[in-house]
Amino acid sequence: MKTRASVYLLVITLLSLGCVSSSVSLFSPSYVFYAQKRPSQAVAIYHLAPNALNTQLDTLSTLQLRRLAELKNINATYQLAMRFLQKGDYSAAQLWWQTRFDSFSRLQQQRLADHLAADQQWQAISMLWRSGQLPNGNAKQSWYLRQSMATANISPQYAEQHQFVLSLNDLKAQPQCHFNVLMMTDHADGIATLKLFKQRYESKPEPSLNSFCFSEVVYVADQFQCNSSDNVLQCDWYQAEDYTWPAGFDFIVMMSEQGSANVRGGIMHINSTQPYAVFLHELMHFNGFEDEYTLPTQKQQWLCQQQGHVAPNLFIARQLKPPVGWQKSIACNNNLAYKPSPDWSIMQYQLMGLSEQYRQLWQKQINQPLTKPVRFLDYFAFLGLKPSITMASTKHSFSD
Template sequence: MFIRVTVVLSLLLVLATSSFSFERYINSVASPSDNLVWFALKHNAPSAHQFVVERFPIESNAWFNSAKFVAISDADIANQLAQIYEQKGDYQNAVSYWQQSIMLGNDESVYELASFYYLQEKYDVAWQLLAKARLDNINENKQWLMARASLAVGSELSSIVSQNDRYLNKFSLFGYAPEAIVPAKVMNRCEHSITLVAGNYEDLRHWQHIKAAYDNSPLAEQVCVKAIQYIPLLDLVCEHDIEKAIQCSESFWKKWAHLITSKYIAVLRPKGGANVHFGILYLDRTDTAQVFQHEVAHLVGFADEYTLSATHNICNGGIDKIHINFSLLARKDINGNMVTLKNAQKVPWFKAMRNEGLAVRDSYPIGEALTEQGLGFFISETCSANKENIALKPLRERGFMRNYNLPVPDQYLTLLDQSEETSLMPPFTYNIALALYQEGKVEQAKEWLVTSATFFQSPDIQTKTLRGGF
């Protein structure tokens, strides 16, 4: 008894001095008694708390009490406590210990706390943390998180892009792992594909809503969305005036083409008029899935059926391209409201009408359904303002090319199935070639024309592409 009291009293005397190391002392004891450990803990000996953290079961009461003490100076333990509290749903304590860990220099806690704030949709707080993070030894998961948080607050990530842009491949579709972007059945069922591009979180989110609605469209069977892709710095290369069609400097896409494996791309901007320029579709933030569907239809060969200006190229024969639902006819060639056989044979849907059993004759009436499917030669509003020419369309009723809120006629889907490559817009790489040519970079332009030609099967269309004939 005298020996035990002496040891305890001696321990009590030296605990107040800096020369005693409880950890060293207790490690020298083969089997330290509980009384010895609890006595030292009662007097908050740092080495005693360290001993408990290292040797007691994690999350036991003793471990928790000592971990809180050790976390005052140990960044790793503070981070461990934060993770435990987060799992328990005690977010206030979790944040407090992450902040403590960050203050003590733990870089991992920066990303963990930022991820927590991101999931809480506190994007600005997450980005403030990440913007100050050290970029050395940053892995791809951290780059992905930085991209996501940056998108949420509209940052262009210029500093990160300059160091390493590989993370962009990890951010094809926000909130989802890359392999989950497009189900295989969607990838395999469509003949043509399009990538939806945006430069900030709000626009990526809008694309997601448009895609969800468009995927139920019958046109999605022919032109499917392959991915939603983040591309930075769009504000620097695109004009978006609400009174004008959206335009971008299209040589810009040369830098990002390696990320895009679809034939076409669609670019979302804050405002401006939706339009299609060769293989690039432009949309503004207020446009709906119906507007998107209408514009996609232009890519595969459908012409507008609402009134265009009298000087529009399509109404003056200035477009060397076949349209599925459009045929231009000189007003002087209409005799008695009839289309001659010679002119009828130039109409893109005439072959489909013949396949339905339409007989060959010298002329055909305008404005009458001539087949069981209702196909015929009907005057379209497209060129109604033009005094020299008129436009013909296949159906009497109005459809989605007249008003984007109207349905896609089944007959148009059939005509699309039967159409040839002559009705297609060239791929987005053709836009790059054209932009480079206009910048005087002829040799680079030729290289992109070669790339563009590979998207076609027809030798004639390949030749047309190589000579920049669209």
């Protein structure tokens, strides 16, 4: 009787606050006001006017939301889960959304999943995916990318929204640049990293403006089966013959998840955890620069047996005097190698950055190359491949 009397008193109080109106919409603020003043009465208020509180859940305290969620109020459960997510308390949030996820509206499901993906809660996303609950939307697309799924699974609209492409077909070389570079990756982090590298390069072009132009980032999934063999990143470029390549491009940057960076045949292999300085170091390899640490034995067997300028930064003084100011280099074990500077450079230790001396050497090499740069099409030809080169597609693209 005491409880019933309390409810009656509550009704009378709320009606008086609402100017004695029988319309819930007219005195909804009164319900909310009273709930805030008397948290212990939130459940009773919910029974009296659930719609009134459902439209004002974001104004309630966590304690009030918890009491409503315990009454199986789906909107309160969702609001409570999101509130914990926003605080970064993912374990507490999961206690509320995990068992009620199917009861949320489609929009609520998408928003919650998007929040999980944005916070990189991939274990939770994986659980939703395995249970068939992950809704269509950005979270699912992000999950597909993290799994390096085929490009057919990636929405063109999502790709456009996140500024990458799924096909080589529409890429065009920039005629004002000395060299045009295709930017390709097989995983999600590679997309973000390549965009960052491109943005950073364009903010300070090296060695000068219009030296290199970079394409939009192309997601190719696992088309070229890149992997780390003996910690050296490499890809199966024999697959290149199955695709159409845009005309006018000179080099490829292929970014994967692991393996040490290297340049082979006009193709840079680099992983997405490596810093921009490594990218710049590898970019110089496109123009013939050699490493200034001890070269691999196999390379020494042919390179270090030559004479004179074998690279912009390497001189072999077999029967010739080295250029004035050049210093001994450890690149070759025969003690005949020289480099331009006594100091460490970006070609010996990437994090040293690009000095003015090496910037000038790089620019000179572009304007007056010692040797012709090896382009990726040259490498394909070396492999015996004959891929189609055209601005228009005649074979399947990565998104087919």
